[in-house]
Amino acid sequence: MDLNLQELPVHQRGDAVSSMVYEANARVRDPVYGCVGAISSLQQQIDTLQTQLALAQAEVVHLRVRQTASYSHHGFAPTSPTNSSSPSSNHGSQVKPIFDMDVVMDQASLGEPMWSC
Secondary structure, X not given: OOOOHHXXXXXXXXXXXXXXXXXXXXXXXXXXXXXXXXXXXXXXXXXXXXXXXXXXXXXXXXXXXXXXXHHHHHOOOOOEOOEOOOHHHOOOOOOOOOOXXXXXXXXXXXXXXXXXX
C-alpha cells in the first residue's frame, strides 16, 4: 500500500502512523498475513468463547429446570420454623426453592480460569 502521510488531514496522521507501525510489527511476527492473521486469530477466540458462554448458560438453565422439577416432584414448599406441617398441607402457599443455587463456587478453584485456551 502506498500511503503519503502528506495527503491525509493532520488530525489523522498520528493514527495512520500507529496503524503502519502495528502492521509492520505484525508482519515481523507473521510475514504472510500480518495484522489480518492477528484479527483472524482473535475472531476465532471470540467464536470459541461465545460457544463456551452459550454452553455455560445452557447448563445453568438446565440445572435450574432440573432443580425446579425436583422441588415440584418432591412437593417441597417453604415451611417456617414454627409451622413444620407436611408439604401437602401447604396447597395455598407459593412454592419456593429451599436452596438458593444462583451461584455455586468451588473454593479450591477460586482465582483460576474456568477454561484454558
